[in-house]
Amino acid sequence: MLNIDWKELGFNYIKTDYRYISYWKDGKWSEGKLVKDNMLTISEASPALHYGQQCFEGLKAYRTKEGKIQLFRADANAKRMMATCDRLLMPTVPIDMFLDAAKKVVKANEEYVPPYGTGATLYLRPFVIGVGDNIGVKPATEYIFSIFCMPVGPYFKGGMTPVNFCVSDYDRAAPKGTGGVKVGGNYAGSLLPHAEAAKRGFADCIYLDPATHKKIEEVGSANFFGITKDDKFVTPVSPSILPSITKYSLLYLAEHYLHMPVEQRDVYIDKIDEFKEAGACGTAAVISPIGGIEYEDKLHVFYSEKEVGPITKKLYDTLIGIQFGDVKAPEGWIFEVE
Template identity: 70%
Template sequence: MGNESINWDKLGFDYIKTDKRFLSTWRDGQWEKGTLTEDNVLHISEGSTALHYGQQCFEGLKAYRAKDGSINLFRPDQNAARMQRSCTRLLMPHVPTDMFIEACKDVVRANERFIPPYGTGGALYLRPFVIGVGDNIGVRAAPEFIFSVFCIPVGPYFKGGMKPHNFVISSYDRAAPQGTGAAKVGGNYAASMMPGAEAKKNGFADAIYLDPLTHSKIEEVGSANFFGITHDDQFITPKSPSVLPGITRLSLIELAESRLGLKVTEGEVFIDKLDQFKEAGACGTAAVITPIGGISYQNKLHVFHSETEVGPVTQRLYKELTGIQFGEIEGPAGWVVKV
């Protein structure tokens, strides 16, 4: 599919087969050099641990066409580090940081024609993943592993500008207290599908999960991280062993402090103390920030800034972060990696 047939304004978040993807296999204690391939189908053993025991993890990051025509990757070293932590948790071999970043760069270069033009708000979404493969049946680490990176062009998450969404507190847990919540593994997402579908059926954007131990504190918003802005301009985001440490979250923490002069706290966000926030949002790679209009809990909707308008602090954070990603604003040292 040539990019002449892509309508950049209509791009959503859908699978599109691009030209090349990176593929490497781990066997005999090491990763092969790896290669770019046109084949988008994996041929794996029916006994693969990825299929039976969920031995797999993944990442998500974007490549951006910058204002000056160059191509930006945003903090890929952080994605590499998080993937290594996920691999540790699931007994999988680490993909070294330099191998991870080079694979991402190779995939971006090989699919450059799919990068949405500057000004469209779109980007090239990269999906690196590691899966356990090879002949096996017992519950144990796989004899072999595959590391792959593929990409798809994606449009801006919000067509026609950012707008608030309402969310509902779920009675389900996405992860156990000492489980895999902090690792980016498929099982966490599988656990969230039913509560997410239920939330959407009831007219909400997604479900919000409370801490699995006491069900008294907000942990995650769908598959994104929560943050709130207090009346005295503190930026608060949940800290917990079952929260996935997002790269967008990490970046907003740093920008809130260094650029907006907000006091930042990683702490507890009690569900019965939502009054302390004048604004709230969910942050992640896909949307960057989804402003939270209101949260429904025990059949009561708590509204923050507004159900229709985005709060000023949220707006500023969004502008700062996306400005850095698209090369309009100078970012902190090392955040932008040129392809």
């Protein structure tokens, strides 16, 4: 029996029993296998270490009220990883291989999937890295694809609470750069802006478009959305924004479950008073309600700095309900682990 207090879990690394690993050599992936060892041995000349030729994903497994285990839109993670691998000239992991690996990892670590009702989940971290003896600036000749997992707690332990953000002077990504794919360098570059925002008492910072510094792109490492005063669900559009699976899920739910108009368009930082509610969305928190955004030394407050707006709350409850099996999911969103 595991000695885990499910209700006290945070978002921290916990070594679970098994992880999946496959090696790319001579133009093909090896047959993947489950291993107990959580250490990788790679060449000191691996391009992942020197040139950032690597990518990752994040998704979760959920335990339903009936005790079943399900993955949420795992095929979308597989497709996004394929797009990232293409951008970095890495071999893609086929969707079927990705799904099979994810299911095997969850099944092999089934006792680590938290019980229904705790709000906790099993977080999966798939990644691909370029390895081998390669000191020149060129693609690796060998690669590793792996998935490991760990139980993580609910993001909001005491209920959802709005948080404030400030606008950053830093750029998250360059125009036509790698902002639209999930590479580690995007996150390394965000560490300093985040630290500076936190030092000033903000949850994180808002990144504007790198070309004009007039349009909202991302909120820390999450996507932005706003609810207009006439009840439209709006998210920014830009090739530099990572296509968040949570965001596209919320777009669908807003339109088809809450029957709201939805728009993907430019969101200008000097016109944020068009929104009565706002949030940041991603795998970890699902939705982080935005209380206010500081821009040019003025804090613009949306619904409230203390309470979550009603539409944001309804979107959160609907998506969480689908993920835990309490609300009927759109077709193709759920992958059961048997």
